[in-house]
Amino acid sequence: MGSRTFDAKYALIGEDLIIKENVRIHLNQNNKIIDIEEINNVNNNSLLIPGFFNSHCHSGDFGLYNKFPSGLNLAQLVGDNSVKSNYLNTMTYNELSDNIFKFAKNGIKNFITLYCDFREGGIIGTQPYLDSANINLINFNFKQLNIENINVTILSRPESLEEAKILSNNFGLGIRDIYYYPIDDLIEFVNIYATNNKPIQIHVSEDLEKRNAWLNDTGETDLIWAAKNLSPELLIHTNHAEQYEYQFLKEQNLPISICASSNNITKTKEIDWQGLQEIDFPTKLINLGSDNAMFSQNEIRNEIKNIQLKFNLDSTDLLKISMLPDKIPSLNLVHNIEIGKFFRGTFVNVKKSITNHNDVISHILD
Ligand SMILES: [Zn+2]
Structure with missing residues (x-):
């Protein structure tokens, strides 16, 4: 696997910004995303967005x-x-x-x-x-x-x-x-x-x-x-x-x-x-x-x-x-979080659970 990983409670993935829960992002040494894995539970309150x-x-x-x-x-x-x-x-x-x-x-x-x-x-x-x-x-x-x-x-x-x-x-x-x-x-x-x-x-x-x-x-x-x-x-x-x-x-x-x-x-x-x-x-x-x-x-x-x-x-x-x-x-499309792209995401702290894009907006505008 790659040289770095990040875990996110929630993440907006791909060009449709699909909400995924409990994900681990694997990067290679060039910061390219080589895998997006769903894991059991992430204990932080982070939302990963492309920015x-x-x-x-x-x-x-x-x-x-x-x-x-x-x-x-x-x-x-x-x-x-x-x-x-x-x-x-x-x-x-x-x-x-x-x-x-x-x-x-x-x-x-x-x-x-x-x-x-x-x-x-x-x-x-x-x-x-x-x-x-x-x-x-x-x-x-x-x-x-x-x-x-x-x-x-x-x-x-x-x-x-x-x-x-x-x-x-x-x-x-x-x-x-x-x-x-x-x-x-x-x-x-x-x-x-x-x-x-x-x-x-x-x-x-x-x-x-x-x-x-x-x-x-x-x-x-x-x-x-x-x-x-x-x-x-x-x-x-x-x-x-x-x-x-x-x-x-x-x-x-x-x-x-x-x-x-x-x-x-x-x-x-x-x-x-x-x-x-x-x-x-x-x-x-x-x-x-x-x-x-x-x-x-x-x-x-x-x-x-x-x-x-x-x-x-x-x-x-x-x-x-x-x-x-x-x-x-x-x-x-350089900006999406998906396998094969360079990682350019950023993390937002979230206080409540996220189920849809309305929730995402209310969190990031807070
Ligand atoms: Zn100008």
């Missing part, structure tokens, strides 16, 4: 959490010359490094085991990752901090084609809203990263004015244009998109990351949950994100509470939405 997937965040502004004036709008908070950009532009390397790792540790505390971190600032902005951990393709293990079972997909933001060539060796491409770039540069960035087989994720339709300006200039929305021309594996925000655009995404099988708490803080319109429901938008294409660390320090449970109020989902779908990145190609 939450935070599909969109920016760790760099962690130090601004609760330190920005209230009443500011999107541009004032995170645009050019904003509270956030001024902070990022003047921070030291050590501050950035600190922010990145505190954000990771907070994620672990909040039962997050996988997240996509959009790092601003080109090469300098990704340097702490390169300096502090061993790169395993696009996924990172924080081995030097002895933090296991948290994986980060890092999306870099090149500031020139030269930077793109270097960054694409190790990282994905995280595109700020496309209005900020000349079209030729966008296409070239995408070509460079795609050649290196790295994921491309794009912010779209967060800011209504900019979305409308793009629509006026090109005849289609930034969402549709980006989806057609930039080969994204994930579109971020989409909060101003209309029904026909969600229909288009559904046909393309293109997943989205919804950052509702962030939209509320920046006073942009929250996604049209009802509209999604009306066109029967597949829940598999929906992922939740916490966005800027100045708003949320790597926490997905708030997003679950929000979605519970606005979107009529059964508890199984709610858990899947918050845990499984199953339609994002670079992360495709």
Whole structure:
């Protein structure tokens, strides 16, 4: 048998998060699950879950959490010359490094085991990752901090084609809203990263004015244009998109990351949950994100509470939405607890017995 085992009173197994009781997980020396055994009785009160997937965040502004004036709008908070950009532009390397790792540790505390971190600032902005951990393709293990079972997909933001060539060796491409770039540069960035087989994720339709300006200039929305021309594996925000655009995404099988708490803080319109429901938008294409660390320090449970109020989902779908990145190609089903996958689970203490997914939700939201 493998080099390590874990026992769990309850565990959510496989892509359907089936509840199993009294299980022993066997891992080999590479952390791969080689067996899931049902045993007689486990004496701890643990629930093993794959952990939450935070599909969109920016760790760099962690130090601004609760330190920005209230009443500011999107541009004032995170645009050019904003509270956030001024902070990022003047921070030291050590501050950035600190922010990145505190954000990771907070994620672990909040039962997050996988997240996509959009790092601003080109090469300098990704340097702490390169300096502090061993790169395993696009996924990172924080081995030097002895933090296991948290994986980060890092999306870099090149500031020139030269930077793109270097960054694409190790990282994905995280595109700020496309209005900020000349079209030729966008296409070239995408070509460079795609050649290196790295994921491309794009912010779209967060800011209504900019979305409308793009629509006026090109005849289609930034969402549709980006989806057609930039080969994204994930579109971020989409909060101003209309029904026909969600229909288009559904046909393309293109997943989205919804950052509702962030939209509320920046006073942009929250996604049209009802509209999604009306066109029967597949829940598999929906992922939740916490966005800027100045708003949320790597926490997905708030997003679950929000979605519970606005979107009529059964508890199984709610858990899947918050845990499984199953339609994002670079992360495709890496996250399940099942034989043959790498172990990425985390344990939650439970006080009462668990018989269904409703019980699981009430325990993890407690
Ligand atoms: Zn973002």
